[in-house]
Amino acid sequence: MVLVPLLAFVLAATSVRTRRSAANMAMFGAVTTFALTLLIAWGLTRRTTPFQVSYPYLNIPVAFTGASNFQGFGIDIIIRVDRLTSVALLVVELCVIGALAWHRVMGRAEPGGPRFYALVSTLLFGSVATLVSYDLAELFAFWGLAGAATYLMLAQRWGSIEASRSGRIALALPFVSDLSLLCGIAVIYSHYGLQSINSVVPILHRTAGVGAKTWTLAAILLFVGVAGRLGLWPLHIWLTRTAPTAPPAASAMVQSVWSVVAIVVLYRIMPIIAAAPTQTLRSLVYASAIAAVAAPLLAMVGNEPRRAMVLAGSGVAAIGVALVIYSYQASATTLAVFGVLGVLAAAPARAGAALATSSIVAAMRTSDLAEMGDGWRRMRATTTALLLASVVIALSAALAVPLTAGSRTRFALAIGEAVLLVSIAAIRVAIAVAIGPLRRRRAFEPDRVREVPRTSVGWPYWLVLAGVVLAVAMLFPSWLGFLDNQPHKAATAAAVGIWVGVVGIGLLLTAFAYGSDKDGSLRASAALGEVLRKLLGRAAAAGSRFLWEPIAAITERVYELIPKGDGGLAQATAASGRLALAAARAPAVPLLVVIAVVLALAVGLATPGLFR
């Protein structure tokens, strides 16, 4: 299951030449992986223990004395698949298959077809391998590989300057968070000498010399590492900047796949993060809650629809993270699975929303919601898919909350606000596209807008359906118990009703606002977006002026000084050589007199007590 996408990549990179054959190879790899995962999932229904296998990759003795854990270093390839992991794998593979199938038709004009499909296989390999890894170094290795493939996919449109600029952000920002993850793992290793999650957790509090500072540092580093790939505010920029410039299928896959991978990894390493003091956990919960509110708020600023959907999804991811950490902070660890399932349910819906939005943007030839409209009439299927996806995104956040946060705590209020904002942010795009006139523009005739080809219109629906199934399944305690082998109780109908009601309120508010004055609403968003753009521009200019440019200027000065310096030294050396040669040719006696006088002066001046 793990090696199939790697094999697909190798074959795609070495043998296929045409777009179609590359697409077939990638699809074959993804479908085969999906089938094998189904087989494994079926096998897990017949046993309670996960499948696990381990291969030694690296084992080196480095010392014969000292703490036993540090006398050797080893990285093992530990592949472990439990029920939750198998569901996560299925979600990832489904998102990749859906996006691939859509891209086969809608991505025909994208440059570098074979390269793109090879990278998709690499991303699938990296993400699958990360999900099944239980050794921290191994996990990071595959995480890094998936990250490299992600960057290359998002920067696929090499010839475009805007795409390359966005691609650099897609490289730099996640790379910083990946390094934070690596540093967190390094901190854990440097104190425990172990990397297997199952080995580290039992000794977290039983190792001498390790205390609160270490746990806090590790918790923060690990959290930042995961948050970056989840795209939590303010680490979301790499997703929002690349959403308009990357191939839509790439953006869809990256958003959905990384949300699943990162939340599952967070869930897996939560026992390590939870070793930190309660204050640290509380701070992480606050940070997640702030991100959950800030992201959908930002989604309502500006009229770029793809960016708005990314931010809405980021809000859901933040809610999931907040629920996971809150569960541990409140010592109700069995409820953490809700946070994971909320994100899992949203992932295919996010992918479907990204594909549908991109179809609409391409058909209407604008990325400004103010210029879009009449989608219900002209592109009903795609618009409906977008609408359903938006609802599922909002519902997946809402249905994860009832048992975890309750409804009367401050945390629940914050999350409630976040759910409301997510629902507004998500549905806003669908409503703005669906209603109102599609205005005629220069070189654009609204009557020529058509629905997307039939072969690709269905895939967003399939993805949304998967999201619906996963979202509704959260209401069944037996499903939850099946996933994590823990007892769960069902949420009351009232609690569920409250949270669904929050989503409903959001939908109604948006429908009312846009239904009564769509242009006014979008003008307000555009104005806010312009303000934000100016603020960010000023911040970037300040950063460049006070940080980057001085560093670059100092580096350039040093870069020029060093060759000048050693050139000067060389000239001085050559001059001294010429002097020596001249001295050798000069008459001896006068030369000796001169040298004696110079030496006498030098010694005399240097002698202590001369000027007493």
Add this chain to the structure above:
Amino acid sequence: MMLAAIAAATPTPAGVPGAGIFTSPLILSLTIWVPVVVAIVINTFPNPRGRYDTLMKQIAFFTNLGIFFVLFIAYHLFETFLPTLQYEEKLPWLPAFGVTYHLGVDGPGMTMMMLSCLIGMISVLASWGVRERVRSYFTLMLLAQATVNGAIAAHDMFVLLLFWGAATIPVALLILGWGGPRREAAAWRLVGYWGLGTAALLVATMTVYAASGGTSFDMDVLFKSALTPRVQLGAGLALIVAAATRLPLFPFHGWVRDVYSEAPLGVSVVIAGTASRLGGYLLLRGLVAADADASRLLSPLLAALAAVTIVYAAVVALRSVDLRWAAAHLAMVPGAITVFGLAALTPLAIAGSVLSMFTGGLAAALIVAAAWVLTDRAQSRSLSVLSGLAPRMPILTWLLVLGALGLLGVPLLASFPAETMILFGSFKTQPIGAFAVAAGLVLTAIALAVLVHRVLFGQPNPDAPAVSDASLGETWYLGLLVGGLLWVGLFPSGPKLPGTDLPIFDPGLINVMSAGITDIASPYVQPAPTAAQ
């Protein structure tokens, strides 16, 4: 006569570790003196009007291949559980001064020898296109390789110093004789900086020699003597200067730009692949393994130099206008990572440094060589001209991208375990340095991305000269570098028969490398903590 003397002085080793099928203890001397002898033979061989140019190239190649083959068997027979020197040769040379012709390798030494011989082979292949004064060229190349091998195998500081200093001459002559338009500046810069390094090494050696009683230059004696803190500090600083000029580290990197851009390709490969790695090897042998007190005192300085070097190299590469200059500065990054691992002074970080000398040599050679070939094929070095070359140069695209990934330590490549071990091993003792190095790696990644984007995947430049992809020969030797990175990255412990621990073909570089590391790292092992904080 010297070889005969060695054979006579050192008895046939019945129990010498690692001898195995070899009954002669001359392996290390072979790797040094066979290239010298062949160089002399080539140079005295008549070659009217270049008639035997190809034959000379073949002789040079098969010499390197033969040495690599012999060394590979020695690598296979290396006893991985012995921390002491293997394939040892010891012969009194200048007994009045305590100089012995003492050669030997432990795990790190064996790793460096393998790197040197592999790079030697690749550099000959990379030099196949040389047409002028072929005889002189390959004579000097073989001499350069011999001096590098000698510096690695030497276990007497005087002998090491001789080989260290001797490496400068053939390399400088190669640049002067076959380099690009600015070869004179490049050669003189190299002589200046490497000469400074040699002088610093001389100062360090003589200081320690004098302070230890002036009886012997043998490392086993020299480094065991008790030195005053002032002597330790002085010698340590001098060793750092010597290593920094060779690796190079900021601010002793002034030769890098000119040398890598003006030197012939084969020479650039040798310098980037092995000659520069000698700096890290010197720090390992002369500082970390020799003097724990001085190492601890100077480790913050080393860590700072490493971090500054990485950041500086990345920023310069980002602002560079010449592809070869950018690659030259990026080639500094692996050396800085090696030094950082040595600065961390933990067993794991030291082990990671040893591995990173090997992987860094391959990665640096690959990035420099790939940039060199690409600029040669594209007939321009300017980044304002080179743009969108990927569709027309698919092979070089792959090679340059893999070189970039090798520098970054991407999983599946050999630099990943090396950098992981260094970072994991350094967090406890050098956390700030580790963060700084990590930040430097981020900048390096950005610099590489910008470079790769612009040169390979940007909009094709209609005004650019005609380009052609790498030839079969170029693909081969660059592919060998990639192959080395992939092989060790996929099988660091060597491939094994499925279900067993039996190695196939390769005992594993990690296993060979680890012999001797426990001894080197033993002063730095932290005791098990006794109380919870």
